[in-house]
Structures are given as C-alpha cells and as structure tokens.
Amino acid sequence: MPTGTVVLLxxxxxxxxxxxxxxxxxxRLTDRAALVIIGLLLVGSFFNLLLVRRPVHxxxxxxxxxxxxxxTLWLLATADTAAExxxxTVAALVSGAGIYVLGRYVLSGRAAEPETMLLEPTYLFGAVAGVIGYLAGRSRRAAFVGGILGIVLADVAHFVELVLSGIRGRAWLGGAGAFDATVFAGILAVGLAEVVGETRERLGGGPAPGDRAPGQTRLGALQELEHDGGEREHG
Amino acid sequence: MVSRLLACAVAAMLLFAPVRAARAHEELPAESPCHVLLEGTDEVVLVTGLVVHPGDEYLNARNQLYRVVRVDGSTAYAVFVEDVELTSPRASRRSPRLAGLLELAARRRPVVVGIYHTHSDESYVPTEGTASRRGGGGILEVGDTLARALEERGVRAIHDRTLHEPHDAAAYRRSRRTAVGLVRRGATVLLDVHRDTTPPEAYRTEVAGTAVTQVMLVVGRQNPARDAVVSWAREIKQTADRFHPGLIRGIFVGRGSYNQDLGSRTLLLEIGAHRNHRDEAEEGAALFADVLPAVLGAGGPEGTGALRALLVFLLLAAAAVALYLYVATGSWPAAADRARQFWRTEFRDLLRPLALRPRGRDGRGAGDRSGPG
Structure with a gap:
C-alpha cells in the first residue's frame, strides 16, 4: 500500500x-479499564461466533x-439509580426501533442510496442512534447505551426479517469489528451528548459568579460543576 | 426550556433532514436515470441511475473531465473542466501487462481481489425477467465471472456471495461487514460490483467485435482516501484504454463513500445496466479482469493524494477539538487553558520520569541513587 495512505490510515x-x-x-471507567476494553475490541474484531445456523446465519x-x-450491560447494571x-433501557429500545424504521421505511427508494444521504450510512445510523439515545436517556451513559444497543437491536430486527421473509441471507452483529457502525454509534452518541450538554450549560449561563470560590476562575467553577452536578446531568 | 428546545432542534435536524431528502427523491420515478447535460448545450455528458449532486465529477471515455454545477430534478448540468492526460510512468517504460505481472510476481504478499455486492438483488431484465430478484440477483453471476476470469489470469480472487437484502438504506452498513471480512481473509483490493439503471444503449458497446457492456468506475468523494482511489481508477482506465479501448465508460466521482474508506484500492463497478443482457455484462467483467493484473502489481498510486488527505484529516480533527473546547468554555483563552490543562493531566505520568531524572555527571539519573553506596 502506498506510504501516504498508510500514514493516513x-x-x-x-x-x-x-x-x-x-x-x-x-x-467513568479508569484509564486501565478503557485500554483493556480497546484491546479487547481490537483483538475481538478477528473472531466471529456463529449463533444461529438455520434458516439464516x-x-x-x-x-x-x-x-x-x-x-453497555455493565453500565446499565452499575447505574446509580433505578431511574437511570x-x-x-428505554433509550436502547427506542433507538433500535428508530434505526430500523429509518433504514427500512423512511429512507426508501432512491433515498436508500448513500449519495442521497447527508452522512455516510455508517455515520448516519450511528448519529441518529446517538441522538435518540441521548434524548431518551438524557445522559452520556444512556446515549452510549442507546447508540450501541440501538444498532444491535436493529440488526437483530434485520435477522428476524430475513427469517420471516425466507431470504437466505446473513445477519451480522458488529461484523466490521472495532470499525463497525455499532462502535461508531457509541462514540457519536457520547460526542453528541457532550456537545449538546455543554451547549445547554452555555445557554443556561454556566455557574453563577457567586458560585465561584474566591480566586477561582470561571473555568475552574465550570469544571467543578461538571464534576459534581454535571455528572448527574450528563454522566 | 431553551436547552430542551435546542436538543429537539438538533434531533429534528438529524432525523428530518434525511426524511426530507427521501421525500425529495421519492418524487422521481424509481427507474428514471439522471441526465447530465453540458451547461448551455443539449450535449449529454452522462446518463446514470446514480443520484447526482453539484460538485460531482465525471471523466468520460475520451478523458474529458466535467463537474456538475446544478441539478434540476432528474437533469443535472455540468461544465467542462479540462482534458485529462492519463499517464503512468511505469507503463510508459514497458508494457503495462508485463510490468504488472512482473511486479505482481515480485511481491512477497500475493494480491487478493475481494469481490462483493452491496445490492445483491440487482438483476438484468432481459436475462432474469426482473431488475431485482430477492434471494440473489444476476449480479452474483457477473461477480462469479469476474472472479473466475481473474483466477484464470493468475490473480487470486475471493467472491463473497453474501446477500445484503433488503435493498434499503442499511445495505451499505451490512455490506461493510462483508468488505471487512474480505480484508480479514487477505483481500488487498475490494470491488463492489453493481449494475446501473439506465437505458441499455448507455452501456452497450463492442470491443474487438464482441458485444459487451461497458464498466463505469465509481469513486466516493466522502472518503479521506478519495484522491488515492481516483488515481488508481485513472490508472485502471489508462491501462484499459490500451488493452480494450472503449471498455471503461468513465469514472464518476460522486457523493458517498461506498466503503472506500477501507483502503485506497477499493472501487465500485457499474457493469452494464438493468436492461442490458447479463451475458454482455459477463463479457464486460471478463475483459475488465484482463486489465486488472496489469495495475494490481504496480506499486499503486502514491502522488500527493493521500498526504493531502492526511493534512485535511488532521486539520479537520484539530478544528473539531477547538470548536468543542470553545463551546465548552465560552472563550478562546479559556479553551486554550483547558487544552493546556488536558495536556498536563494526560501526559503528566508520561513526562514525569524524564522530569524526575536529571542526569548527573556519571550519567546516572536521580532515580538511580538508591543503588549501593
């Protein structure tokens, strides 16, 4: 492969x-846990498990x-409150339904071609899963759960559709490994939650001047707010 | 209240913009191809079932480059940009076929061509009686012919017949998994084989007295390696023009990525159209296989395309981070402050050993003081 392309990749x-x-x-994962997960994502990308053989793989x-x-299941299990x-869970279900309906019915006919979409299909579905996940869950964690499980559930719905329609196709969950729409969706979801959350804070005026400790900068107050209240709001 | 409105606005933008796009295109008949006309004249530059947008480019069979400037329903208008001279320094020195085969043989790792079909239902009406066949269309047979022809010419080919149906918006999301699977199986070249939706005469031609359909090379421009892919496509066309003049219809560079972010040797091929006979499409595929070995062995398109893409990519990434920090902090000085703080926090552990180890005259660092003596 050409050197320039290798460097780009x-x-x-x-x-x-x-x-x-x-x-x-x-x-809220530690650095080490995050690195272990990225390592598992990378190594795991080379392994596929055949869950169902017939009538559709x-x-x-x-x-x-x-x-x-x-x-995502770990995040759900360790959520602070039952409401979270x-x-x-609701974010994942709504996101899954939204992704499936969007791909199957809303973007139909010529609009199903990638050249008609605002974003590449891989990113479009991830972004939509993220937005729905964030709106339904209203936190970074829920957005992450909604983004990832949304794509997974939409793929499961595709499997069910293949079984019902008798098409001898192949349904794949996360087949492109670390570069699958599933992982993109989780990243985009948290990214959107981050930007929307920060914008909301800005529009809300951020911490009031009186909230600042003597000598504390506005940045410091913002960071403190993010650390405390921000986690409740977005975390 | 304001924040909720903002969140709803972002959601509406992402959700309803594609819906609007869908409705806009639903107004077109499903099989109505787009006619690209040279602006100011009635000259037809291109007829294609692909959806055309301003900014798309088309290099025709005579190597004339056009750029689409306006789209009005199913008619687009293009301007002539330039006559492109396709040159290959490697090919100019010796026969492209010989050059390709020699370099192919010299490679330690064999070139493997991966062939798949995002729209696995696509068919040829005169042969199959339908333009779309559930459970696998005639396009799979064209893929078989291409793979077989490549094998006969000494190039290893993997034809993945995975179905990606239904033919909906998620088809590319599904086919990406097949494409990545092919890369895992060793494919260094990826060809996504389709057929177009145009009147048959748009693709029908004769090469050396045989009726064949032409092949159009499609490159996605929403792809960081776009320039590298375009260079490779031009190299293929230049070689094909020498072996089988008229086989390559042209190179269309349009919106989309078509999984071409997976590598610089990835192409979407439109082999004929739905109203062409499949036999002719298979002939076209076999001739294309005749061309490919010559360009597969070559070192590939280096140029400045990939490096320029790298620069653009890094600049975009930096701009995105800067914008985020500005939104998060409210001012550029505060954003810079946060960036500095991030740098100090993230790299503190990395840099600490260096900072704590001033080297003495004996070459031992401070951390070595606990040694004997």
Missing amino acids: VAAILVYFGVLHRVLDRM LLVNVGGALVPIGV KRRG
Missing part, C-alpha cells in the same frame, strides 16, 4: 482510538458487538 486509527478512549473515560463479532454489548437503568 495510521493517523485515522490513532485519532479514532484516542476518541474512543475519551468516550470510555466519560463512562446469525454471526456475532466479538470486538464489534460482544465487547460493546458487555460494556430504566432510562438507559
């Missing part, structure tokens, strides 16, 4: 995993689906 992969690391950081990629699903768990 390496840079893209480094930025991608750097962003993924920050996303996992936002999930259902394959699961370890890095592209099993590890992300595991992380409920919101995360």
